[in-house]
Amino acid sequence: MPDRSSQGTIVLHGTKLSGHAHRVELLLRMLGLPYQYRDSPASVRATPEFRALNPFGQIPVLQDGGLVLADSNAILVYLAKRYDTGGEWLPEEPVVAAQVQRWLSVAAGDVRFGPSLARAVTLWGFPGNAADGRRVADALLRFMEGHLAERVFLAAEHPTVADLACCSYVAHAPEGGISLAAYPAVRAWLQRIEALPGFEPMPRSPVPAAA
Numbered sequence: 001m002p003d004r005s006s007q008g009t010i011v012l013h014g015t016k017l018s019g020h021a022h023r024v025e026l027l028l029r030m031l032g033l034p035y036q037y038r039d040s041p042a043s044v045r046a047t048p049e050f051r052a053l054n055p056f057g058q059i060p061v062l063q064d065g066g067l068v069l070a071d072s073n074a075i076l077v078y079l080a081k082r083y084d085t086g087g088e089w090l091p092e093e094p095v096v097a098a099q100v101q102r103w104l105s106v107a108a109g110d111v112r113f114g115p116s117l118a119r120a121v122t123l124w125g126f127p128g129n130a131a132d133g134r135r136v137a138d139a140l141l142r143f144m145e146g147h148l149a150e151r152v153f154l155a156a157e158h159p160t161v162a163d164l165a166c167c168s169y170v171a172h173a174p175e176g177g178i179s180l181a182a183y184p185a186v187r188a189w190l191q192r193i194e195a196l197p198g199f200e201p202m203p204r205s206p207v208p209a210a211a
């Protein structure tokens with residue numbers, strides 16, 4: 001791993017119930033990188049200081065030395081390229097690299113507008129329609145179930161940033177009223193991720209009766 005001694009502390013701005021921040025924290029932990037966590041609820045995100053870090057006002061944001069980087073998937077790519085000298089988390093091999101990118105896109109699209117949206121609307125009254133989120137989640141989970149029926153991880157024979165990008169909101173889909181009961185391969189994949197060294201779950205929130 002590259003020497004970090006001259007760079008100071010890595011700082012992660014997030015909240016503990018954000019799956020976007022959780023995926024970044026998982027990689028920091030799994031790479032064994034020391035970091036400082038700055039809790040950044042809406043009141044903090046509205047400040048000029050935070051807006052200077054990310055004009056979108058969104059978490060996560062990572063600071064590493066002089067670098068300020070927003071967007072969870074961009075941060076995963078940075079951390080893997082910068083600190084994973086083995087190249088396992090973000091392989092260079094063209095087909096695997098493309099598969100990883102494909103799942104990062106799924107994380108930013110179907111995961112964000114599926115289980116993540118349904119959860120945010122259900123738990124916090126986030127603007128949007130939970131039923132739309134559930135529809136997107138159903139299609140996503142059916143696709144993931146078929147994909148994972150023949151694979152252990154999403155993009156390679158081993159875990160990559162693709163798995164971390166997708167796992168948090170899928171694991172917490174029941175909090176948005178989406179049951180995982182019909183998706184045994186997805187549940188087995190989640191268990192494999194939870195068994196990885198450094199894994200720490202996102203805190204659970206109440207599950208509505210329907211899920």
Ligand SMILES: N[C@@H](CCC(=O)N[C@@H](CS)C(=O)NCC(=O)O)C(=O)O
Pocket residue numbers: 018019020021056057058059060070071072073
């Ligand atoms: N594309 C961004 C999305 C991050 C995101 O949606 N963060 C949410 C919390 S989970 C947030 O900060 N929302 C506040 C807002 O949009 O004002 C990423 O992947 O980091």
